[in-house]
Amino acid sequence: MKIAILINEGPYQHQATDTAFLFCRAALAKGHEIRRVFFYHDGVNNSSSLTEPPQDDRNIVQRWSKLAEEHKLDLVVCVAAALRRGIKDENLAPGFRISGLGQLVEAGIEADRLVTFGD
Amino acid sequence: MLHIVNKSPLERNALDACLRVAQGGALLLTEDAVYAATRGNAAAEKITAAMAGMKVYVLGPDLDARGMTDRLLDGVTTVDYGGFVDLVTEYPTNQSWL
Amino acid sequence: MSEGTIKKFMFVNRKAPYGTIYALESPEVVLISAAFDQDVSLVFMDDGVFQLKKGQQTKGIENKNFSPTYRALDGYDIEKLYVEQESLDARGLTEDDLLVDVTVMTREEMGKLMETMDVVLSF
Numbered sequence: 025m026k027i028a029i030l031i032n033e034g035p036y037q038h039q040a041t042d043t044a045f046l047f048c049r050a051a052l053a054k055g056h057e058i059r060r061v062f063f064y065h066d067g068v069n070n071s072s073s074l075t076e077p078p079q080d081d082r083n084i085v086q087r088w089s090k091l092a093e094e095h096k097l098d099l100v101v102c103v104a105a106a107l108r109r110g111i112k113d114e115n116l117a118p119g120f121r122i123s124g125l126g127q128l129v130e131a132g133i134e135a136d137r138l139v140t141f142g143d
Numbered sequence: 144m145l146h147i148v149n150k151s152p153l154e155r156n157a158l159d160a161c162l163r164v165a166q167g168g169a170l171l172l173t174e175d176a177v178y179a180a181t182r183g184n185a186a187a188e189k190i191t192a193a194m195a196g197m198k199v200y201v202l203g204p205d206l207d208a209r210g211m212t213d214r215l216l217d218g219v220t221t222v223d224y225g226g227f228v229d230l231v232t233e234y235p236t237n238q239s240w241l
Numbered sequence: 242m243s244e245g246t247i248k249k250f251m252f253v254n255r256k257a258p259y260g261t262i263y264a265l266e267s268p269e270v271v272l273i274s275a276a277f278d279q280d281v282s283l284v285f286m287d288d289g290v291f292q293l294k295k296g297q298q299t300k301g302i303e304n305k306n307f308s309p310t311y312r313a314l315d316g317y318d319i320e321k322l323y324v325e326q327e328s329l330d331a332r333g334l335t336e337d338d339l340l341v342d343v344t345v346m347t348r349e350e351m352g353k354l355m356e357t358m359d360v361v362l363s364f
Contacts, residue, residue, distance in 0.1 A: 241363045
């Protein structure tokens with residue numbers, strides 16, 4: 025089944041992105057397709073390459089990049105929300121791309137399910 | 144449809160809002176919402192009442208993380224992330240009560 | 242691609258304006274959905290009904306007053322605005338306090354409407 029994901033919160037502050045990540049990994053393990061992961065509101069902060077968590081903590085940004093590389097995931101960051109929060113191509117982590125909200129709507133149309141993770 | 148709640152019922156009204164509107168289907172409690180399905184919680188009665196009309200699930204890893212696994216209410220089914228995925232695919236629509 | 246597919250999208254707004262950014266950023270995706278010719282329904286319940294309160298004056302907090310956006314929805318063919326009755330009652334509001342025409346529904350009606358949707362997004 026094709027599943028689209030919407031993430032509305034940033035890393036570390038809320039568990040939402042952790043839950044979304046573990047959901048995606050489980051869905052991929054079951055053979056489902058993650059049609060797109062869309063980052064909106066503070067969710068855009070999941071894409072900052074400037075993130076440097078302590079050594080003993082999970083690296084949320086790198087974890088998304090790695091999952092995207094392994095499974096050819098489409099990680100899309102909302103452009104308006106990103107610019108508001110200082111996320112630009114210069115500090116975008118690997119595997120992410122910045123685009124418009126149309127990508128979220130399109131994912132909602134094309135996927136069989138859309139699951140929202142937020143606060 | 145599948146209703147997903149992720150907030151403690153003692154902090155937010157997401158669970159109340161969900162239960163007020165939901166017309167059957169399933170309820171999945173994740174993150175801080177898992178406290179709602181534990182014995183002695185002030186919201187436990189609401190969960191018990193909800194079970195008359197809908198199936199109630201709790202995300203096990205969130206229950207474990209919070210040290211509440213041994214207090215889970217009878218009748219609530221524990222799922223892992225794979226089970227979460229199965230619920231999403233089983234129900235045609237889902238709503239996260241943010 | 243997705244051309245020709247029309248899905249029923251419901252946007253559920255449960256948060257008050259200004260205290261957080263959700264009420265400001267979320268209408269943008271509603272407008273985009275309409276641009277994709279989707280069947281769009283907008284729901285306001287719980288504190289989300291405050292987004293529609295008449296008379297918002299945001300000069301003092303130096304924030305953009307985005308409530309006029311709701312009056313513009315008509316121009317995008319977004320006419321399905323639903324408000325839950327109990328949410329209004331609990332906040333001392335009536336339909337007359339709202340800046341746009343809405344359909345007021347009971348909680349059962351709201352729940353049943355939700356069941357008919359293809360995609361439900363919550364902000």
